[in-house]
Amino acid sequence: MSLLSVIELLAVIATAVYGILLAVRKEMDVVGLFTVSFGGGTLRDLFLDRQPLFWIAHPHLPLVVLVLAILGSVLPRVLNKLERFLLLPDALGMGLFTVAGTQYALDAGSPWFICALMGAITGTFGGVIGDMLCNDIPSLFRPAPLNATCSFAGAGVYVLLSQLQLPGLTAAIIGVVVVFVFRLVAVRWNLQLPAVRLPDAD
Amino acid sequence: MSLLSVIELLAVIATAVYGILLAVRKEMDVVGLFTVSFGGGTLRDLFLDRQPLFWIAHPHLPLVVLVLAILGSVLPRVLNKLERFLLLPDALGMGLFTVAGTQYALDAGSPWFICALMGAITGTFGGVIGDMLCNDIPSLFRPAPLNATCSFAGAGVYVLLSQLQLPGLTAAIIGVVVVFVFRLVAVRWNLQLPAVRLPDAD
Amino acid sequence: MSLLSVIELLAVIATAVYGILLAVRKEMDVVGLFTVSFGGGTLRDLFLDRQPLFWIAHPHLPLVVLVLAILGSVLPRVLNKLERFLLLPDALGMGLFTVAGTQYALDAGSPWFICALMGAITGTFGGVIGDMLCNDIPSLFRPAPLNATCSFAGAGVYVLLSQLQLPGLTAAIIGVVVVFVFRLVAVRWNLQLPAVRLPDAD
Numbered sequence: 001m002s003l004l005s006v007i008e009l010l011a012v013i014a015t016a017v018y019g020i021l022l023a024v025r026k027e028m029d030v031v032g033l034f035t036v037s038f039g040g041g042t043l044r045d046l047f048l049d050r051q052p053l054f055w056i057a058h059p060h061l062p063l064v065v066l067v068l069a070i071l072g073s074v075l076p077r078v079l080n081k082l083e084r085f086l087l088l089p090d091a092l093g094m095g096l097f098t099v100a101g102t103q104y105a106l107d108a109g110s111p112w113f114i115c116a117l118m119g120a121i122t123g124t125f126g127g128v129i130g131d132m133l134c135n136d137i138p139s140l141f142r143p144a145p146l147n148a149t150c151s152f153a154g155a156g157v158y159v160l161l162s163q164l165q166l167p168g169l170t171a172a173i174i175g176v177v178v179v180f181v182f183r184l185v186a187v188r189w190n191l192q193l194p195a196v197r198l199p200d201a202d
Numbered sequence: 203m204s205l206l207s208v209i210e211l212l213a214v215i216a217t218a219v220y221g222i223l224l225a226v227r228k229e230m231d232v233v234g235l236f237t238v239s240f241g242g243g244t245l246r247d248l249f250l251d252r253q254p255l256f257w258i259a260h261p262h263l264p265l266v267v268l269v270l271a272i273l274g275s276v277l278p279r280v281l282n283k284l285e286r287f288l289l290l291p292d293a294l295g296m297g298l299f300t301v302a303g304t305q306y307a308l309d310a311g312s313p314w315f316i317c318a319l320m321g322a323i324t325g326t327f328g329g330v331i332g333d334m335l336c337n338d339i340p341s342l343f344r345p346a347p348l349n350a351t352c353s354f355a356g357a358g359v360y361v362l363l364s365q366l367q368l369p370g371l372t373a374a375i376i377g378v379v380v381v382f383v384f385r386l387v388a389v390r391w392n393l394q395l396p397a398v399r400l401p402d403a404d
Numbered sequence: 405m406s407l408l409s410v411i412e413l414l415a416v417i418a419t420a421v422y423g424i425l426l427a428v429r430k431e432m433d434v435v436g437l438f439t440v441s442f443g444g445g446t447l448r449d450l451f452l453d454r455q456p457l458f459w460i461a462h463p464h465l466p467l468v469v470l471v472l473a474i475l476g477s478v479l480p481r482v483l484n485k486l487e488r489f490l491l492l493p494d495a496l497g498m499g500l501f502t503v504a505g506t507q508y509a510l511d512a513g514s515p516w517f518i519c520a521l522m523g524a525i526t527g528t529f530g531g532v533i534g535d536m537l538c539n540d541i542p543s544l545f546r547p548a549p550l551n552a553t554c555s556f557a558g559a560g561v562y563v564l565l566s567q568l569q570l571p572g573l574t575a576a577i578i579g580v581v582v583v584f585v586f587r588l589v590a591v592r593w594n595l596q597l598p599a600v601r602l603p604d605a606d
Contacts (some may be wrong), residue, residue, distance in 0.1 A: 034319075042249070047446070049455040051251040059313050111463050117438075236521075244451070253453040261515050 003168050004103055007176075008054065009061065011096030012037055015126060016065040018089040020072040021082060037065050040126035044101045044118055048108050087187060090127070094151055095179035098123030099172050102155045103162075112159045119155025123179065124148050150186055154179030205370050206305055209378075210256065211263065213298030214239055217328060218267040220291040222274040223284060239267050242328035246303045246320055250310050289389060292329070296353055297381035300325030301374050304357040305364075314361045321357025325381065326350050352388055356381030407572050408507055411580075412458065413465065415500030416441055419530060420469040422493040424476040425486060441469050444530035448505045448522055452512050491591060494531070498555055499583035502527030503576050506559045507566075516563045523559025527583065528552050554590055558583030 019036035038055050045053045055061045072079055101122025105115040124147050158175030166174075185191065221238035240257050247255045257263045274281055303324025307317040326349050360377030368376075387393065423440035442459050449457045459465045476483055505526025509519040528551050562579030570578075 046248055046450055047457055047460070053249055056249070056312060056316050059316050062319065063315065110460060113467065114460050114463050117466065248450055255451055258451070258514060258518050261518050264521065265517065 003172065004100060005058070007096050007103075007172060008041075008058075008100045009064070011041075011093055011100055012061045012064060013068070014089045014093035014096060016068045017082075018086065018093055019065075020069060021079060021086045021089065023072075033069055034062065034065060035129050036126050038062070038126065039129040040097055040122045040124060041101065043125050044104060044122040047118065047121065048104060048110075050104065050108075087184065091180045091183040091187075092176070094123045094127070094147075094183060095154060095176035097126070098151045098154050098179050099158050099175040102158050102175070103172075106159065106162060112156075112163075115159050116152055116155040119158065120148050120152040123151035123155070147183070147186075150179050150182040153182055205374065206302060207260070209298050209305075209374060210243075210260075210302045211266070213243075213295055213302055214263050214266060215270070216291045216298060217295035218270045219284075220288065220295055220329075221267075222271060223281060223288045223291065225274075235271055236264065236267060237331050238328050240264070240328065241331040242299055242324045242326060243303065245327050246306060246324040249320065249323065250306060250312075252306065252310075289386065293382045293385040294378070296325045296329070296349075296385060297356060297378035299328070300353045300356050300381050301360055301377040304360050304377070305374075308361065308364060314358075314365075317361050318354055318357040321360065322350050322354040325353035325357070349385070349388075352381050352384040355384055407576065408504060409462070411500050411507075411576060412445075412462075412504045413468070415445075415497055415504055416465050416468060417472070418493045418500060419497035420472045421486075422490065422497055423469075424473060425483060425490045425493065427476075437473055438466065438469060439533050440530050442466070442530065443533040444501055444526045444528060445505065447529050448508060448526040451522065451525065452508060452514075454508065454512075491588065495584045495587040496580070498527045498531070498551075498587060499558060499580035501530070502555045502558050502583050503562050503579040506562050506579070507576075510563065510566060516560075516567075519563050520556055520559040523562065524552050524556040527555035527559070551587070551590075554583050554586040557586055 015037045016033065019033040022036065023033055038061075041054050045051070098119045102115050102119030104122075105118035110118065127147070154175050157178045158171055161171035161174060162168075217239045218235065221235040224238065225235055240263075243256050247253070300321045304317050304321030306324075307320035312320065329349070356377050359380045360373055363373035363376060364370075419441045420437065423437040426440065427437055442465075445458050449455070502523045506519050506523030508526075509522035514522065531551070558579050561582045562575055565575035565578060566572075
C-alpha cells in the first residue's frame, strides 16, 4: 500500500467522521455523507482526467464510509459527545485531502500553481458541496475562516518541499500539519483575508 | 433501438414531465428543466468516463425535452390539472434512470456496490441539482422520504437479477417497479432511515 | 495567439471583473471568484471531453484572475464606483464565453443544437454556480431576465454565421454583440420567456 493510498484512506475516514457529526446537526442522508467525503476528490479526478475515479478504483473507500455511518447511527450517544469536536476531523480531512490532491497533480506533471489549486479544490470542495446541499452559505466563499486559503497554503508548502526533494512522508506530514494548524487558528481567531472584501472600511 | 435506449428515452420523458410540473411551482426556466432531466445521467457519464455524454450522443433527447416544454407552455390548464400527480413522473423517472445507470456501470465492469451506487446517482442527482437550483433543502439529503435509499435498493435488486441471468426486460421492469413502489410508499407514509439521524430520541 | 485564445482571455477578464464587483456585495472569497470565472468553461470541457481543461492548459488565465483580485482588494474606492456597472462585464463575459463555448463544440463536430446548448452552458453556468454559492435563487433558472435564452440565441446566431462561412472575427463579434445587447435589453425591460411559466394568468 503506497503512502498516497494511506493518506487517502485516512482523509476519507476523517472526512466521513466530520460528515457524520455534521449529519447529526443537519439531518443529512447517507448520500449527503458520501458527497461530503468524496466530492472534492471526484472533482479533482475529473479535472485531471484521472479515470477510474479514486472511489471506483478503490471501492473499499465507500464501504468504509458506509460502515462508519452504520456505526454512527447505532451509537448516537457517542456522536453527541463528539459533536463539539466537529472542527478537528474537518481540519484533519482537509489537510490530508489537500496533500493527496496536490500529489496527484504533481504526478500529472501540472505547473506548481495548478498543483496547489488542485490541492485546495480536493481539500475544500467536499465541504463546499456539503454546505450547498445543507443550504448554508458555503463558508469557503466568505472571507471569514478562510477555508480555501488554509488549504492553498498547505498545498503550496507541500509543492515547495517536494521540489526540495524531501522524503515523501516528511513532506506529507508537514503539509497536513500546516493546513490543520492554520485552519484551527483561522477559526479560533476568526482570521480574515484582506483580498476581495467589503470596501466599506475605506 | 436497444432496450437501454428505450429505457433512457422513457426516463428522459418522465423526468421532463416532472420537471415541467415542478417548473409550474418554482418558476424554472428551460435550462433548469434540462438540468433536472439530464443532471443525473451526465454525472454518471462523467464518473464512468463515458464519452460522448448520452445527450450529446443522442441529441434527440434534448429535442424531446424542448418539445415537451413548448407543449407545456401552451397548455397551462393541462399542467394545472396534472400538478397534483407530481410524484408519479418523479418516481417513474427515478426508477427508469436508476436501471439505466446501473446497466451502464455493469457494462463498464464495475464491482456491484459501485454499480448500485451509480444507479442511485443517475436516478437521484437530477432531482438534487434541481432542488439546489430552486434553493430548497435537497430532499435527497434529509432522512425523510428516503429518495436515495429507494433508488439504491432498486439498483441492488437489478444487479442481483442481472447476475442471476434473468432476461434484460424482466430484470429492468422489476428494478423500475421496486424503485417506483418503494418511493411512493416512502412518501405516503413518510418513511425514515434509521442511519445518520438526529440522536435526540436516545 | 489564435482568435479563440484572445476571446477566451477577454471572457475570463470580463467575468473576473464581474466576479470581483459581485464579491464586493456578497463577501465571496478568491475561490468563489475562480468558480464564477471558470465554472462554465470547466463544465463545457468536461462535457466535450476536452483535456486538459482550458485553465490547466493555459495557467496564465487563473494568474490573471488572481492579479485582478489583488488589484481589486487594494483599490476598494474604484470598486465602489464601478459597482453600479455590474451588468456590463456580466453581459460581456457571457457573450464572449458563449462564442468560445460554441466554437469548441463546432471544433468537436457536434450537431448544431448541441453546439448552441454548449455555448449557453459555457456562457451562463459560471454565474449559476456563483449564484448557488451565494445562496441566491439562480437567476438563470427563473423566467425573468432570461439569462440562458440570451446566451442560447447568440450561440445559435454564431452557429448560423459559421455555417455561412463568414470570417471568424466577424462571426465572433456579431455573436458577442447579440448576447450582450439581448442581455441588456432583457434586464432593462425585464423581458420574460413565455415557455414554462406560471400558468396563473390563463
